[in-house]
Amino acid sequence: MSDLQNLYQELILDHSRTPHGFGLRGEIAAQSHQLNPTCGDEITLQVHRAADGSVEAIAWEGHGCAISQASASLLSELAEGLTVDDLETRIASFREAMRSRGKILPDEELLGDAAALGGVSKYVARVKCAMLAWVAAEDALAKS
Amino acid sequence: MSDLQNLYQELILDHSRTPHGFGLRGEIAAQSHQLNPTCGDEITLQVHRAADGSVEAIAWEGHGCAISQASASLLSELAEGLTVDDLETRIASFREAMRSRGKILPDEELLGDAAALGGVSKYVARVKCAMLAWVAAEDALAKS
Amino acid sequence: MTGSIAPLTEAEVQRLRADFPILQSEVNGHPLAYLDSGATSQRPFAVLDAEREFASTMNSAVHRGAHTLAAEATELFEDARATVARFVGASDDEIVWTSNATEAINLVAYSISNASLGRGGAAAERVRLRAGDEIVTTEMEHHANLIPWQELAARTGATLKVVPLDDDGALRLDVAAELITERTRIVAFTHVSNVLGVINPVDRLVVLARAVGALVLLDACQSAPHLPLDVKALDVDFAVLSGHKMLGPTGIGALYGRRELLEAMPPFLTGGSMITTVTTTEAEYLPPPQRFEAGTQRVSQAIALAAAVDYLSEVGMDRIAAHEAAFGARLVEGLSAIEGVRVLGAGIDLPRVGLASFDVAGIHSHDVGQYLDDLGIAVRVGHHCAQPLHRRLGITSSTRASTYLYTTDAEIDAVIAGAAGAIDFFRRGA
Amino acid sequence: MTGSIAPLTEAEVQRLRADFPILQSEVNGHPLAYLDSGATSQRPFAVLDAEREFASTMNSAVHRGAHTLAAEATELFEDARATVARFVGASDDEIVWTSNATEAINLVAYSISNASLGRGGAAAERVRLRAGDEIVTTEMEHHANLIPWQELAARTGATLKVVPLDDDGALRLDVAAELITERTRIVAFTHVSNVLGVINPVDRLVVLARAVGALVLLDACQSAPHLPLDVKALDVDFAVLSGHKMLGPTGIGALYGRRELLEAMPPFLTGGSMITTVTTTEAEYLPPPQRFEAGTQRVSQAIALAAAVDYLSEVGMDRIAAHEAAFGARLVEGLSAIEGVRVLGAGIDLPRVGLASFDVAGIHSHDVGQYLDDLGIAVRVGHHCAQPLHRRLGITSSTRASTYLYTTDAEIDAVIAGAAGAIDFFRRGA
């Protein structure tokens, strides 16, 4: 598998085409808007919490490259049902892998399918794309 | 004679020490103030005219390097009794030599002792010093 | 516009390419196909050597020293100014060095703003703005020729008007004729669009500005490197360019300003080497161009830019323009022929340079660019510092291929084939 | 201040000199003795090579592209920022690239002036000036740290106060204590005087400024190249430096700004790469440092400056400081011993760098400089962009010798002997 094929795995293209969690909700929720200044890509993301405080769902809207769309979709899939602490741990783990320039593979146990984004970390210019939703989630949590 | 000795001939050092025409006069005359921004050297120069319109005297005050002081002194010596046209011709001739980067020797017939300043034209950074008084005279004439 | 001039031959281009060390590189296992000269161009040996030679033999402060090195450096620095002045048809004292085109536009905007705050005395009246005055720019501009005017308007109380684009992306000259009125003091627009590649009809806008006595600033960033440029023939008041887009180094640009205007304008940056007399309470300023060049200048960069301009002149700007016009046409044609590809401004009936931006339905420009990069093809993706233009065309970003004198036919073929390949790659399995 | 640190040995200096191609030159038939590093320093191979290597292998636009070259260039560019940040004790995002120190000071002055016109919203309140507010600078400053404040005062209605000098040329700290009051919003002064070579007591002025809540800007142009510098330890809010004075290329400088202040400040230059969202009517700006870096940056210059800083760090700033302090003392002593020579500030009881300016009774500095140049000795003559300081000392110009890590004992001897020789030469026949 070439680097490019590894970057754009079927799983990622599928998520970018039929994204999970797409569509904001009317309910009140912690929300964050993030923007990638180079390309103008944006995301608005909500963290909806269940009665016990855990993450019920992540809902988002935005436009961007396959990486950023797939990443938001994968995050939203991953987040469902996690405690806030758990989600924060996973965001930190994802960030560490992304910033590693290909040296640290994403932890599949913690990140599930989102580990498929591991190929991005070799492309420094694309790390922002993959991180956009995760930064938005972190920011939304910080606000709640 | 080295280039430096040629630049600072006895004649030039003498003129810089006991300059001709130094000291402004109270009478009304065409006057010009010129400044060399690199070193802050300045000159104020008056062209006094005789009844027949010819140049009676050039009077000046200022401070600066040996070249600029000698040059003002030599100009003032040269100018006495010339017609305005004559003086302008000589200023033009002096400028041509100064800007020639050593290629054109000053015309002794036109410039008299001021021809001793010929060595300056090889030193591009010093041409401004030698020209200061002459530019002032030109400016004063243009105003009169 | 370049009808009878012969474009560069393949053999000539190959000879030129040997002058550019970076063009011999490999990227991701492929020979580099550099199609991003619209962002920044590459430097030939002549430019690299001129700068290094200067730094190794006479590097020294200019306009400040009297020793031999300083005198030599000052001469080369002023010769460089004269070279660039000749290249754009200006007089030596009408060229001001800046860091880039962006700073050149900011220089004009801030000098006007200083004048509007009362600086510069009676002379500056010519460039003063008052509440109610208007500045006109266009929806096609690079952010560098838009935001400085927004900020100038905010500082002075003037109003900014923006000439809109039609659905193809062309300037609405009919609307421009309405927007440019007796209240208009400045009209600022780009010669060549950095997204559409079209060469705007400068004369049409200059006529409108002249009729109302407005000043004209031309953004020549994308024209100076690619076309013969004559600021006097175009009859503009200001023009700006960036060295790094015309084979020169980064860190240097130039402002052309009509002499009488530069003379009327108060300084922008202040400090050493732009003054005559300074006391603790006030300073008097040198005439232009020195008035606008505060502090130690970009000496080696100016000398390198002059070497770049000499290199371009030797090849011939008319031949470079012809070479690139052919590429512009092929890019538009080749890319438009691909199903799902929309070339921005393809429908505009104006001459173009060798630059085309395109949108691929359903595939983001970042992904297209990544696919091309994997093939060693360097293109620009994103909004190219022109968000309003993209918004007007209903998109947020695009992929841009831009050429220069060193571009080959094979590279044009490669980027067109690459765009088609990207579609196959990203549509797989869908 | 450098007591226990060993200066560079003669052998070390000779090894270093081999790294500087220009130091092998001849001038007027003599080996070049370059004693004008205070104006601009020379570049070692490490710096020349870093820049050329970058230009030949990965030159590309930064923060704008996604292709391989652009990504590599962006990384190197940001690494360079981190290198310079470490060198002065700052965090990466507290360093803003500028063209030179002059532009860095103007950046601060214009951002404050924009804030004062209402730009930057509530956040900018911290840096807003109002009529009645005061700015304090000193009579010792380079024009770059004086005129921007004069102009800022003129634009905002604030008042500029100037700390005077005593008859020796030292700052009147007693008067500073009176001038710095509750009305003072900014205190700007130089770390090392570019005419006197003395190292000012930064802490004394910082204490005064802090006591009234004023911002402190330190002109580190003559200290960053010659002394270990730690902006946090000095507790200043802003500091400026020029790359060309510290073995780097021309065309690059840096502003250090405390993070919370940079965050509060509205932009200065506007254009591409410093925005998030742009419409035809307004723009939103990125956080610092990008907020202050409009347009294509000085990429190869930043990379070269980082190479310069690495070179300096490898030699060791403490050893460089010790090397030059010894020269400073010898210059003052040797020149003062010559009949008719007055070393400016010789009587000031402060540590000094390797720089001394002198006046020769009855002989103009231009003539002294010309005589030395004839011997291949490059010194600076004139007012060194410090007219108020010269006026205070009763002169209009002086001759300045300034050293660097590559200066030799023999060069110091030569300039002292040369000053004596100049006197004989010009007094001949008198």
Ligand SMILES: Cc1ncc(COP(=O)(O)O)c(C=O)c1O
């Ligand atoms: C103390 C001081 N401040 C400011 C400057 C201005 O530096 P630049 O001309 O590189 O902007 C200089 C050097 O000229 C200087 O010595």
Ligand SMILES: Cc1ncc(COP(=O)(O)O)c(C=O)c1O
């Ligand atoms: C049309 C146009 N104007 C202005 C600019 C700004 O140039 P620079 O970034 O070199 O200041 C560019 C390039 O980025 C451009 O293409």
